[in-house]
Amino acid sequence: MAAASIKRNYGQRFAFYNHAMHEKLMVEQKIINTMESSLERGDFAVYLQPKVEVDTGRLIGAEALVRWEHPEFGMIFPGDFVPVFERNGFIYHLDLFVWRKVCRMLREWKELGAEAVPISVNVSRIDLYHEDLLESLLDMVLENGLDPEELHLEITESAYVKDSVQLVSVIRRLKQAGFVIEMDDFGSGYSSLNTLSELPIDTLKLDLNFLRQAEHQPRRQKVMRLIIDLARELRLQVVAEGVETEAQAALLKALGCRYAQGYLFGRPMPEERFFREYLEKQGL
Ligand code: C2E
Ligand code: MG
Ligand code: MG
Numbered sequence: 001m002a003a004a005s006i007k008r009n010y011g012q013r014f015a016f017y018n019h020a021m022h023e024k025l026m027v028e029q030k031i032i033n034t035m036e037s038s039l040e041r042g043d044f045a046v047y048l049q050p051k052v053e054v055d056t057g058r059l060i061g062a063e064a065l066v067r068w069e070h071p072e073f074g075m076i077f078p079g080d081f082v083p084v085f086e087r088n089g090f091i092y093h094l095d096l097f098v099w100r101k102v103c104r105m106l107r108e109w110k111e112l113g114a115e116a117v118p119i120s121v122n123v124s125r126i127d128l129y130h131e132d133l134l135e136s137l138l139d140m141v142l143e144n145g146l147d148p149e150e151l152h153l154e155i156t157e158s159a160y161v162k163d164s165v166q167l168v169s170v171i172r173r174l175k176q177a178g179f180v181i182e183m184d185d186f187g188s189g190y191s192s193l194n195t196l197s198e199l200p201i202d203t204l205k206l207d208l209n210f211l212r213q214a215e216h217q218p219r220r221q222k223v224m225r226l227i228i229d230l231a232r233e234l235r236l237q238v239v240a241e242g243v244e245t246e247a248q249a250a251l252l253k254a255l256g257c258r259y260a261q262g263y264l265f266g267r268p269m270p271e272e273r274f275f276r277e278y279l280e281k282q283g284l
């Protein structure tokens with residue numbers, strides 16, 4: 001009897017997982033089938049989220065975040081497709097599109113006479129293996145009459161783990177060409193503090209879980225303060241990600257973290273709205 005019931009339960013559970021997995025694979029397959037046509041049709045949009053100085057609320061930059069306005073699924077967030085595109089290699093094509101779009105935005109803002117701020121773009125670990133990465137980035141920047149310094153490259157902490165020799169040299173070349181390098185999601189992965197001195201990094205972006213955990217844990221606050229102090233010694237800017245509450249902003253101030261990004265200051269938004277709300281009133 002026990003065996004029968006175990007078998008029955010197992011069978012149900014198996015059917016359940018099997019169904020969920022099947023769904024997931026179907027969605028993934030659809031994503032893969034539609035990615036190229038979607039890119040051609042212009043279904044991918046580049047949203048911008050402000051980065052500010054915590055003390056004053058002054059705008060210091062923006063991060064470009066991709067959104068997929070999918071004809072069938074509606075708005076899809078990068079968490080659902082970036083990992084898929086990293087596996088099948090499409091991410092580089094999507095990122096080239098995002099970076100090109102960002103360069104055009106920067107040029108347009110200048111043409112409109114706005115006091116533009118640098119925009120940070122996300123660079124996937126996969127992009128770093130493309131031989132023509134540096135050349136493509138430089139072409140876009142020059143074609144739009146920009147300085148490489150206006151484009152900041154966010155490279156996730158976990159990218160530094162594997163094949164560090166090759167990646168370190170790619171990142172050094174990007175830096176030498178004048179791009180500003182930001183280490184994304186710092187504190188989420190396993191990079192050693194050594195990485196900080198080895199790589200030509202300009203900015204540390206503290207992972208949002210770092211702040212969440214520090215909020216109620218004094219020991220973690222001490223670690224966070226130490227990292228912020230170390231970053232200052234190394235002349236790195238520190239930007240805290242995912243700031244949602246006044247209490248979190250107050251903690252950042254107390255710990256000496258100058259810059260932040262998060263829903264408290266502004267959500268990711270379409271370019272037109274970002275321009276109206278953040279640039280037009282400042283620059284014009
Ligand atoms: P990320 O680079 O660490 O970006 C920050 C993420 O935190 C964004 O999620 C942003 O919308 C979200 N966020 C900002 N403020 C808050 C807050 O106050 N609270 C919370 N809970 N979240 C906040 P998003 O846009 O869904 O992007 C997720 C990840 O996908 C990004 O993490 C980045 O790794 C990747 N990604 C986004 N756009 C691109 C892209 O154009 N290319 C590549 N390769 N990756 C991208
Ligand atoms: Mg980022
Ligand atoms: Mg991040």
Ligand code: MG
Binds near residue numbers: 185207208241
């Ligand atoms: Mg993150």
